[in-house]
Amino acid sequence: MSTKQAQLAMVIDSSMCIDCKGCMASCKIANDSPEGQWRNWVKHSVPDFTARFPKIHFQPGGCMHCDNPTCVQACPTGATYKDKKDGTVHIDSSLCIGCGNCIPACPYDARFRNILTKKADKCNFCAERREQGLMPACVDTCPTKARVFGDINDPESEASRLLAKNADRLVRVVNAKTDTKPNMIYLGETAPLNWPVEAKMPTAMVALTSVVNPLVRTVVGLSGIGVAVMLVRQLIAGSGSEDDVHDESGTDSQNKGGDA
């Protein structure tokens, strides 16, 4: 075992994908994804019919469990977080309230708001199956073994060996404006490449982090300074009311001991 923390990842030879969609079907069953919602996908290139044999390239994918996950940055509560133990981007569904911030923050559109749970949902590399020592459903199902899953920080893993063997032909599909350092690595040429979008932070979250939070800190800080000044003055002057023009006729003296 490597001393480095684990980083679970998927190494994909997309040229082996035959678009059978077995990964999508098995994922749906393993994770109970609602009708019309998918945790993974098979994308394809624009078919080229000019060649003698029509050419098309299929590209399986899903949540890329990025090293720089913009979805995590968009989550106010940490319900979505990068798990330090295995490097996956995880959703704590007991803490998620389905505010939706993370969904446009993913350049891969890997997240959706589950129509049944009303919370954020996406691939978790089949955490439940892994607990039982099984591979993620999509990996298990793939008839051509296009998807290889493992800890890429462990040099002994098959995923690591594949990466080492193909070190000069590794492709990470990224949007030029948002490189989230994805942990889904394609071997050799893959297509399509231009589909990731720019990560979009929801306006309310931008307002929260760049306007409301500094404002609240400033106002609370000023208030705290004001109280501190009053307290210092009270301690120096002996009593906050000493200089005040008091006329509390009948006030018992022990109650207002410091009064002039």
Next chain:
Amino acid sequence: MSQKQLKRHDRSDIFIHWFNAVCWLLLLITGLALFSNPEIDPVGSGYPAFVRSLVGGGGNLLLIHVTLGFIWAGGLLLYIMINLKGALFFLKEVFVVSPARDIPWIIKKMVIMTVGPKPLGDNAKLPDQGYYNMGQKAFAQASVVGCIVIVVTGIIMFLSDRTLGAEATALVSWSVTLHYLAVGLVFAGLLVHIYMAAISPEERPGFLSMFTGHVPEGYAKHHHKIWYDKVKSDSGSES
């Protein structure tokens, strides 16, 4: 008590004040820990992790916060139902401002409390105030408006993963932002409120009245002259 006392707070008023205080404290402790994002880090990143470890995770923390929130809002609702007259009196006293008296009062008061009365020279005398002074009014106004925002956004967030659809997520997201904004601004006022009431000696009789319900006449006459005069002219034979 050597001097005559005036009734200032009902038992339900006293109860709701301290009930509210305890709820706010607990809601603040749990609510602050619900943020866990380096960009929103009001009390340091170790705090959310610490509180979450105490209650067994973020999910439990959310559940506790939401439960407390409903207890708090329910308590306020119960108070309004039990003492509608008192609640309406409070709102009227708080939101009716007399600029000619109240603006100079708050400016002078702030100068006196921070640098002392000397810069004001002969102008240091504060204008007479009613049941609440302008400082109390300002904090109460912020609290009332803040509470409405907090309750409404809280309910929206509560409903988010229960009844609201994906099309409502912008509303939920903005609720998170506004919830924090309202709490933050009310908390800034709360610091001054706690200082004035519990630490500054001047308002000590007012502070004690939040336990006893009564203030000494001399205090009322000096701090809330308009209210004092009104009580005196209204009471007549009453004691």
